[in-house]
Amino acid sequence: xxxxxxxxxxxxxxxxxxxxxxxxxxxxxxxxxxxxxxxxxxxxxxxxxxxxxxxxxxxxxxxxxxxxxxxxxxxxxxxxxxxxxxxxxxxxxxxxxxxxxxxxxxxxxxxxxxxxxxxxxxxxxxxxxxxxxxxxxxxxxxxxxxxxxxxxxxxxxxxxxxxxxxxxxxxxxxxxxxxxxxxxxxxxxxxxxxxxxxxxxxxxxxxxxxxxxxxxxxxxxxxxxxxxxxxxxxxxxxxxxxxxxxxxxxxxxxxxxxxxxxxxxxxxxxxxxxxxxxxxxxxxxxxxxxxxxxxxxxxxxxxxxxxxxxxxxxxxxxxxxxxxxxxxxxxxxxxxxxxxxxxxxxxxxxxxxxxxxxxxxxxxxxxxxxxxxxxxxxxxxxxxxxxxxxxxxxxxxxxxxxxxxxxxxxxxxxxxxxxxxxxxxxxxxxxxxxxxxx
Ligand code: ATP
Ligand code: MG
Numbered sequence: 001x002x003x004x005x006x007x008x009x010x011x012x013x014x015x016x017x018x019x020x021x022x023x024x025x026x027x028x029x030x031x032x033x034x035x036x037x038x039x040x041x042x043x044x045x046x047x048x049x050x051x052x053x054x055x056x057x058x059x060x061x062x063x064x065x066x067x068x069x070x071x072x073x074x075x076x077x078x079x080x081x082x083x084x085x086x087x088x089x090x091x092x093x094x095x096x097x098x099x100x101x102x103x104x105x106x107x108x109x110x111x112x113x114x115x116x117x118x119x120x121x122x123x124x125x126x127x128x129x130x131x132x133x134x135x136x137x138x139x140x141x142x143x144x145x146x147x148x149x150x151x152x153x154x155x156x157x158x159x160x161x162x163x164x165x166x167x168x169x170x171x172x173x174x175x176x177x178x179x180x181x182x183x184x185x186x187x188x189x190x191x192x193x194x195x196x197x198x199x200x201x202x203x204x205x206x207x208x209x210x211x212x213x214x215x216x217x218x219x220x221x222x223x224x225x226x227x228x229x230x231x232x233x234x235x236x237x238x239x240x241x242x243x244x245x246x247x248x249x250x251x252x253x254x255x256x257x258x259x260x261x262x263x264x265x266x267x268x269x270x271x272x273x274x275x276x277x278x279x280x281x282x283x284x285x286x287x288x289x290x291x292x293x294x295x296x297x298x299x300x301x302x303x304x305x306x307x308x309x310x311x312x313x314x315x316x317x318x319x320x321x322x323x324x325x326x327x328x329x330x331x332x333x334x335x336x337x338x339x340x341x342x343x344x345x346x347x348x349x350x351x352x353x354x355x356x357x358x359x360x361x362x363x364x365x366x367x368x369x370x371x372x373x374x375x376x377x378x379x380x381x382x383x384x385x386x387x388x389x390x391x392x393x394x395x396x397x398x399x400x401x402x403x404x405x406x407x408x409x410x411x412x413x414x415x416x417x418x419x420x421x422x423x424x425x426x427x428x429x430x431x432x433x434x435x436x437x438x
Pocket of ligand 2: 364
């Protein structure tokens with residue numbers, strides 16, 4: 001091993017080493033994802049952030065002085081290797097590296113319980129307990145690279161549509177989506193809460209900026225253990241002045257289509273690894289009114305009444321080929337939507353939609369009430385304390401524009417795009433009723 005203190009610099013990432021690099025001296029840096037032994041030969045797979053390369057350690061081909069160091073190497077060890085590239089048809093990318101010197105940068109001293117090459121991996125709790133190591137698995141690498149593309153593409157799309165990105169407080173004084181799922185916190189000598197959504201702030205901001213969006217955390221003390229609820233999730237929130245729910249549902253569906261195409265274009269190798277072929281979307285998405293869907297559910301023999309929420313379980317039993325991918329459910333009963341959603345002239349239904357993917361809810365949106373008296377009336381009907389919302393209501397005295405918007409759950413969207421069946425694998429360090437660390 002080279003003991004000089006001089007830092008070695010990487011000359012090549014694994015992905016640019018190929019048969020055209022044959023014979024070149026290179027320095028690679030990464031971590032060892034597998035060690036296989038075959039009589040006198042050790043095969044190391046060294047990973048960097050773009051891929052991996054096979055390193056071959058054959059007695060007689062590397063300096064004998066490296067021998068004792070080689071015996072210490074375990075999976076996950078961080079290593080820098082100088083060596084010569086050689087074509088080898090049997091190696092994964094048709095090439096391998098013959099080392100002439102290396103440095104162990106950080107030795108792994110335990111055998112990891114995480115199986116790197118496995119798609120499913122070991123049990124989720126074992127994986128989450130050692131999440132940073134789990135995230136080295138190619139399966140999660142693909143998901144989080146796609147998630148990064150989704151975030152970038154969302155910003156790109158909304159910028160093109162004339163929206164400005166905003167950041168609103170996450171520590172708040174009052175509930176926005178109903179009181180049951182709030183996390184209370186100490187705020188100096190008072191009680192405060194973590195925000196359930198940026199709803200009221202994004203609405204207020206339409207006064208000054210017209211079109212705003214925020215990508216940020218939402219906190220919900222979800223009482224149940226499901227595969228689609230987190231206590232801390234990421235919401236893509238959009239709000240636009242002088243439009244209604246039909247207009248923003250069109251923005252949402254164009255955004256989904258844009259993301260879909262961007263992922264297809266920019267994440268080909270990750271989609272291949274995940275064995276996902278994103279289906280062609282038929283556009284515009286189908287729209288079912290809530291009332292039509294209730295009739296459909298009743299016709300299929302399910303016990304559900306107008307006014308009930310439509311559970312995932314009930315939806316999963318509907319046999320309609322147009323409800324396998326994206327579709328909207330519109331015009332929900334006013335009574336089961338939040339106080340800020342604008343009722344239709346009938347009063348019983350409201351100007352609202354949910355975007356669905358199969359039986360998974362991805363987004364809820366609506367036209368909002370912009371008239372102060374109407375808003376107060378709705379709040380009273382829902383039993384809310386008007387005084388607690390004074391900070392919000394008072395801006396409605398100054399020409400609050402008519403506006404509409406939606407909140408789209410990023411992790412739910414990732415589930416739909418990447419076929420992830422547990423939402424915990426769409427977030428780096430998930431929070432749920434049982435888990436607060438790492
Ligand atoms: P659900 O009925 O599925 O619990 P919701 O109707 O309570 O969701 P909304 O208040 O409409 O949720 O929030 C908008 C979007 O934010 C949802 O459509 C969903 O994509 C996402 N979302 C809400 N709560 C959670 C959560 N606990 N975990 C992950 N995503 C969530
Ligand atoms: Mg909803």
